[in-house]
Amino acid sequence: MKNVEWKQRAEAGALLSIGVYLLLAACKLLAGSLAGSDGVKADGWNNLSDVIASVAVYIGMKIAQKPRDRNHPYGHSRAENISSLLAAFLMMSIGIDVVISGAGALLHGGKADAPDWPAAAVALASAAVMFLIYTVNTRLARRTNSTALAAVAKDNLSDALVSVGAAIGIIGAQLEWLWLDPLAALIIGAIICKTAWEVFMETAHTLTDGFDEKRLAVYREEIAAVEGVRDVADIKARTLGNDIVLEVTIRVDSRLTVAKGHEIADEVERLMKKRHNIRSTHVHVEPEARVDRQG
Incomplete structure (x- = not known):
């Protein structure tokens, strides 16, 4: 239905x-x-x-x-x-x-x-x-x-x-x-x-944009397991009515093309929609090597 x-x-x-x-x-x-x-x-x-x-x-x-x-x-x-x-x-x-x-x-x-x-x-x-x-x-x-x-x-x-x-x-x-x-x-x-x-x-x-930390931990673990994701740098979520809006920053191999990085981001969005019915997942992609140098 x-x-x-x-x-x-x-x-x-x-x-x-x-x-x-x-x-x-x-x-x-x-x-x-x-x-x-x-x-x-x-x-x-x-x-x-x-x-x-x-x-x-x-x-x-x-x-x-x-x-x-x-x-x-x-x-x-x-x-x-x-x-x-x-x-x-x-x-x-x-x-x-x-x-x-x-x-x-x-x-x-x-x-x-x-x-x-x-x-x-x-x-x-x-x-x-x-x-x-x-x-x-x-x-x-x-x-x-x-x-x-x-x-x-x-x-x-x-x-x-x-x-x-x-x-x-x-x-x-x-x-x-x-x-x-x-x-x-x-x-x-x-x-x-x-x-x-x-x-x-x-x-x-x-x-006040409070969210269950245990649920966030589950999201982080599942996103980290997506092929191509090297690390989950940041993740946060808020509830809008009955819908969840998720914001996540992932790190990928810096040698990947922009198109490949976009594919990985799309896969993260599909995963969250399929498993948790999250309406909107905003994925920010960062190159792993660049983050390491800054650290």
Whole structure:
């Protein structure tokens, strides 16, 4: 299947998450209020924060597909990163609010009455739905190499586990552990804050051109093994949206012709594209003898 078609499916996956999150958030906030469950209401707020994140990812995907122009010679790929950063701040604000509410309920000794059983059923049904969405989005993320959609998929799995936790809180409250439901709300709020912090740190690392040293070491080793490459003098990489841009300086025999040096550079580019799906590899060729004399 063509890459463009999979990109469209990735967008559909983001839209699916938005629709499901909106439905679940409405159901949980309503069920939590009617059943008197702080845990389920907190889970509903969690899903509402996920709507924000998914909308940001979808908008970022659309902007990132715009072709490069005079003001954006590298394209618009980092739009996904900007939208993720905004989503992290919004998620953190919701998480802090949920934590404060849960802590307040705990300090007052929990609720006087246990939440009703239907709230637990809503939480468990939500967990099943979110696990299904996680499976779909994980598959799409792998097909499209979309880091943004992969992050959404991880959040889907986290939400499934959070819903299970909310159900456990209700069951515990029914067993007269009335403090367990607000405790579940407090933990859910903490999970929202943790997820927001992780999204922020990962996005900030990307926007400041951070890159995994272990992956760079793999690239260096493979390029050094290409026939005609005497040494890899320098290598660095950055992430632009879902794409990796690699810059490498190789040393070759100074007696080679310009055409032969160009062939070796082309082989390096093909290798990185084939093995790691790197969109762009910029190869600078230096003569080995000249570098040695300067050293």
